[in-house]
Amino acid sequence: MHGNFGRIWNSWLLWIGCCLLFLVIQEASAQPKIVLVTGASKGIGLETVKLLAEDSARYEVHGTFRQGPPPAINNVTMHQVDLSDEKAISEFLTQFDNDVGRPVSVLVNNAGMAVYGPLEILDPNDIAYQIRVNLIAPLLLMRHFIPAMREHLEGCIINVSSVAGMVGPPFMDVYAASKFGLEGASAALYGYVGKLSDQAKIRCHLIQPGFTKTGFKDGCKLNKPAVDSLITLWGGFEKVLTRGLDNGQDPRDVALKIKAVIEDESGELPLRIQTNETDTQTYRGRGCDITGKSLVAPKDPYQYYRCND
Numbered sequence: 001m002h003g004n005f006g007r008i009w010n011s012w013l014l015w016i017g018c019c020l021l022f023l024v025i026q027e028a029s030a031q032p033k034i035v036l037v038t039g040a041s042k043g044i045g046l047e048t049v050k051l052l053a054e055d056s057a058r059y060e061v062h063g064t065f066r067q068g069p070p071p072a073i074n075n076v077t078m079h080q081v082d083l084s085d086e087k088a089i090s091e092f093l094t095q096f097d098n099d100v101g102r103p104v105s106v107l108v109n110n111a112g113m114a115v116y117g118p119l120e121i122l123d124p125n126d127i128a129y130q131i132r133v134n135l136i137a138p139l140l141l142m143r144h145f146i147p148a149m150r151e152h153l154e155g156c157i158i159n160v161s162s163v164a165g166m167v168g169p170p171f172m173d174v175y176a177a178s179k180f181g182l183e184g185a186s187a188a189l190y191g192y193v194g195k196l197s198d199q200a201k202i203r204c205h206l207i208q209p210g211f212t213k214t215g216f217k218d219g220c221k222l223n224k225p226a227v228d229s230l231i232t233l234w235g236g237f238e239k240v241l242t243r244g245l246d247n248g249q250d251p252r253d254v255a256l257k258i259k260a261v262i263e264d265e266s267g268e269l270p271l272r273i274q275t276n277e278t279d280t281q282t283y284r285g286r287g288c289d290i291t292g293k294s295l296v297a298p299k300d301p302y303q304y305y306r307c308n309d
């Protein structure tokens with residue numbers, strides 16, 4: 001009796017030992033996750049790659065820039081691509097996959113710019129350019145990386161939108177259109193990318209900064225209206241924009257929010273995430289759906305499309 005108990009006890013110890021050894025080996029051989037952040041040459045993107053690169057054991061960080069010499073950041077590999085150019089995006093993706101050789105675990109679609117002004121006077125080329133950078137490029141990047149995420153059962157997509165993805169401020173006509181478009185695509189993906197198999201842990205979230213103190217205005221185009229009735233409104237807009245960007249949130253805080261979303265394991269994060277409590281309260285007060293719950297299909301995507309006939 002005593003001998004039997006000893007044997008069972010020993011085999012339990014052996015089993016537990018093997019499990020621990022397996023976990024230790026797995027941990028030691030775990031490679032850092034591949035992270036790709038677009039628009040990493042300055043502003044929110046730059047702060048995000050710097051922050052993630054501090055944890056090089058956990059993240060292998062890649063960023064994109066468009067022009068000029070790439071900023072040299074410890075533990076960050078920079079890739080040049082003009083995200084307004086579909087052909088350049090396609091060449092970049094092929095080169096990136098060849099060079100990196102492992103699937104992207106985290107994609108942060110951050111690069112963006114704005115063409116402000118009343119729609120009626122905007123140059124059609126500027127309209128198309130902004131939609132290409134802010135909307136088409138993120139769609140193409142997600143299209144490219146999602147299949148590998150699904151194959152490896154893991155992925156986190158963060159699309160940097162704006163509070164102008166929930167409201168349409170005057171003169172942000174096309175900027176809001178680009179961000180609303182990004183929000184729509186993200187809502188659709190939120191509803192199903194992580195639900196295609198029980199094991200797949202794939203997520204898609206929107207980060208919605210308000211005014212953030214970056215050089216964003218330098219990359220913007222401002223189209224002042226010539227119509228008298230709009231000039232007063234334009235004056236107000238310029239003041240609010242300049243004041244807002246000069247006194248905005250620290251981009252490092254937005255980067256911290258992005259990192260927190262990447263590292264969240266609750267599986268409970270909503271689609272929409274603002275970057276400070278003031279914005280959350282302000283837009284809740286305006287009746288906005290600050291979590292994005294109303295945008296997303298019911299929990300079970302299969303239920304959503306169930307046909308009864």
Ligand SMILES: NC(=O)c1ccc[n+]([C@@H]2O[C@H](COP(=O)([O-])OP(=O)(O)OC[C@H]3O[C@@H](n4cnc5c(N)ncnc54)[C@H](OP(=O)(O)O)[C@@H]3O)[C@@H](O)[C@H]2O)c1
Nearest residue numbers: 039041043044066067082083111112162211212214215216
């Ligand atoms: N700042 C704000 O108040 C604010 C508020 C809400 C949302 N956002 C959003 O936050 C994101 C980051 O903005 P930010 O404030 O950090 O602006 P930023 O400092 O101007 O940085 C923008 C980044 O996007 C890149 N980019 C712009 N056009 C590009 C193109 N055609 N191809 C490739 N890259 C391009 C820039 O690269 P280059 O330097 O090489 O041009 C730069 O790295 C944007 O999506 C923006 O819409 C910003």
